């Protein structure tokens with residue numbers, strides 16, 4: 508059995524759905540579980556719908572363009588009397604029902620945004636069936652069980668594994684299911700965190716003991732840098748799990764950070780392939796040793812550098828550091844880079860404004876706090892001499908750090 512994952516771009520319009528279907532069709536001799544994201548930018552639009560519900564604003568005004576976007580795709584894929592029109596309509600109507608219920612913010616968010624995946628998988632399944640591919644639609648919420656941490660559901664692996672294992676004994680060979688969503692112990696829909704569909708694919712694959720996972724993307728594979736920023740970027744033929752996991756840690760967005768661990772633990776290779784040209788080799792992430800890896804460059808924008816200064820001529824010590832770390836952990840903020848000196852401790856974090864302002868307020872009770880925003884953190888992993896010099900010597904570097912394998916510079920844009 509193989510697991511495929513198709514992201515939003517691979518189902519963003521009727522043509523993309525047809526292309527995705529033709530890729531699936533070319534694997535019709537295999538047993539496949541296909542995990543699909545919401546179409547195009549649907550999740551962003553549904554976030555706006557959720558916020559309109561919460562703010563008691565005009566929900567329909569946010570929802571209408573989204574309904575029309577899906578209806579247009581349907582009209583291009585199906586004859587007008589096809590039952591899929593009514594199915595999709597019903598799901599969108601359920602959002603307006605949610606507006607009448609009392610629910611906590613994050614819980615409501617998950618009930619609303621999960622609709623994107625429900626709709627996209629229904630459309631793809633029905634379309635595959637017009638091609639006689641006998642696709643079976645699975646409700647991922649009957650397989651992926653989480654706790655009740657809405658927006659960041661933590662997987663209950665024991666329950667999930669038992670449910671997914673039952674799939675292998677069913678006769679069918681093509682299952683279509685939703686990425687990103689699961690079920691809480693109370694029976695509500697949860698989500699696994701933005702861009703979480705890759706993780707869903709890894710969950711299914713590890714619980715099934717799949718042969719491989721393939722993530723189909725609009726890039727030719729995993730590249731050593733974002734080609735929009737460095738046009739000379741190259742595709743890795745293969746990457747060890749460890750390198751791939753670390754690159755997601757430093758902010759490479761090609762694969763969701765939670766994806767690698769379950770696959771590496773189960774020894775299941777992860778392939779990243781191009782949906783526009785499936786004949787390209789793509790990248791194979793697996794247990795391997797690559798002698799000389801190209802330097803890997805990750806740009807992380809929207810960084811904020813915070814410095815906590817001691818004001819009374821005492822030095823930064825463990826007690827003060829523990830105050831800082833406690834504040835960070837209470838607000839669930841992750842440090843991307845840190846450095847200390849005699850009287851100050853500086854660290855770089857993603858600039859999520861409201862959270863960061865709360866953090867600064869907490870820290871101001873103990874320190875003089877300075878901060879800088881609009882920074883980019885550049886990580887160069889497995890650097891060579893040329894890359895090392897180039898990135899250190901560029902303009903605007905305000906902080907740098909290096910180990911024997913990794914250079915990080917924080918740059919003012």
Ligand code: ASP
Nearest residue numbers: 544550687701702703704
């Ligand atoms: N549709 C969700 C998102 O946009 C999940 C995913 O695409 O992986 O975050």
Ligand code: MG
Nearest residue numbers: 514515544702
């Ligand atoms: Mg997506």
